[in-house]
Amino acid sequence: xxxxxxxxxxxxxxxxxxxxxxxxxxxxxxxxxxxxxxxxxxxxxxxxxxxxxxxxxxxxxxxxxxxxxxxxxxxxxxxxxxxxxxxxxxxxxxxxxxxxxxxxxxxxxxxxxxxxxxxxxxxxxxxxxxxxxxxxxxxxxxxxxxxxxxxxxxxxxxxxxxxxxxxxxxxxxxxxxxxxxxxxxxxxxxxxxxxxxxxxxxxxxxxxxxxxxxxxxxxxxxxxxxxxxxxxxxxxxxxxxxxxxxxxxxxxxxxxxxxxxxxxxxxxxxxxxxxxxxxxxxxxxxxxxxxxxxxxxxxxxxxxxxxxxxxxxxxxxxxxxxxxxxxxxxxxxxxxxxxxxxxxxxxxxxxxxxxxxxxxxxxxxxxxxxxxxxxxxxxxxxxxxxxxxxx
Numbered sequence: 001x002x003x004x005x006x007x008x009x010x011x012x013x014x015x016x017x018x019x020x021x022x023x024x025x026x027x028x029x030x031x032x033x034x035x036x037x038x039x040x041x042x043x044x045x046x047x048x049x050x051x052x053x054x055x056x057x058x059x060x061x062x063x064x065x066x067x068x069x070x071x072x073x074x075x076x077x078x079x080x081x082x083x084x085x086x087x088x089x090x091x092x093x094x095x096x097x098x099x100x101x102x103x104x105x106x107x108x109x110x111x112x113x114x115x116x117x118x119x120x121x122x123x124x125x126x127x128x129x130x131x132x133x134x135x136x137x138x139x140x141x142x143x144x145x146x147x148x149x150x151x152x153x154x155x156x157x158x159x160x161x162x163x164x165x166x167x168x169x170x171x172x173x174x175x176x177x178x179x180x181x182x183x184x185x186x187x188x189x190x191x192x193x194x195x196x197x198x199x200x201x202x203x204x205x206x207x208x209x210x211x212x213x214x215x216x217x218x219x220x221x222x223x224x225x226x227x228x229x230x231x232x233x234x235x236x237x238x239x240x241x242x243x244x245x246x247x248x249x250x251x252x253x254x255x256x257x258x259x260x261x262x263x264x265x266x267x268x269x270x271x272x273x274x275x276x277x278x279x280x281x282x283x284x285x286x287x288x289x290x291x292x293x294x295x296x297x298x299x300x301x302x303x304x305x306x307x308x309x310x311x312x313x314x315x316x317x318x319x320x321x322x323x324x325x326x327x328x329x330x331x332x333x334x335x336x337x338x339x340x341x342x343x344x345x346x347x348x349x350x351x352x353x354x355x356x357x358x359x360x361x362x363x364x365x366x367x368x369x370x371x372x373x374x375x376x377x378x379x380x381x382x383x384x385x386x387x388x389x390x391x
């Protein structure tokens with residue numbers, strides 16, 4: 001090769017290799033300092049897209065686990081209050097058993113009545129006072145709560161908690177404390193004809209109040225008295241002003257509803273707007289006063305005992321449902337935590353740098369950079385021999 005001055009091919013070659021080495025050295029330093037293999041999309045476009053999707057799922061699982069924990073807290077709040085309701089009902093049952101004994105005189109029976117009335121009034125207070133984040137749980141106004149326990153936006157990522165059975169206000173209404181509002185009973189002759197919009201009118205202190213429900217369902221879609229009572233409880237206007245319970249016949253089938261005004265008013269009218277007569281088409285007879293717990297005689301005490309047993313059964317069913325859904329929510333939390341751990345590991349394998357391997361690359365690039373710099377200096381000195389020819 002001849003001796004040229006204008007073009008130093010050796011220097012150009014050394015510079016090109018040094019630039020490549022410096023670029024690799026810079027990327028290694030970036031990865032080692034950040035701990036990430038993918039710092040920008042150009043590092044691994046496909047890996048970046050996958051890792052961002054995994055990141056969304058991991059973040060979603062984290063929030064979903066907190067949501068499920070909130071659901072557990074709601075269930076524990078409601079079930080804890082129902083535990084106390086059970087205790088009070090058991091005490092009332094003990095009093096009813098005591099009242100069934102004719103060794104009691106009138107004063108003793110009055111004392112039993114006073115204590116059961118106070119306990120029933122406390123049930124009413126508890127139904128309004130038991131709240132979570134300002135939402136009442138046991139007065140029937142919150143029939144169902146839904147919790148997002150997954151990272152995706154579909155129904156399989158939600159769990160619903162049914163609070164309709166945990167209606168302590170209805171339980172208190174069924175027991176009818178002395179001095180509180182008494183309900184009005186409406187016999188249902190044909191449940192298949194019930195439906196539409198219902199209007200209830202009460203009076204208190206000479207002032208009438210009329211409450212109209214929303215559409216409770218087309219006639220024929222309600223298949224039982226229990227379904228009709230549930231539809232009433234879910235209606236916001238009705239639930240804010242009334243409680244409703246179901247009366248059953250000797251075979252255990254619902255044959256009437258008992259509606260009680262929360263403000264202590266007297267129910268004077270109830271009409272279905274589509275039929276204009278009675279509570280709904282198929283309602284027979286005028287309202288009759290529903291009596292609460294009575295202990296004036298042994299027979300009354302036995303009847304009261306039966307009513308209390310019914311309420312204990314309702315609370316037991318509600319607590320069993322809440323216990324089951326709490327176990328489900330706890331399982332959901334465990335599943336979310338396992339899923340989060342596995343997805344985090346998957347994302348780590350894609351995005352995190354292997355520090356040992358990258359350090360090897362960094363050392364190699366660093367040595368090549370030093371060598372390249374030295375060779376570039378040597379290449380720049382190579383053409384100095386031309387000066388001797390010119391001298």
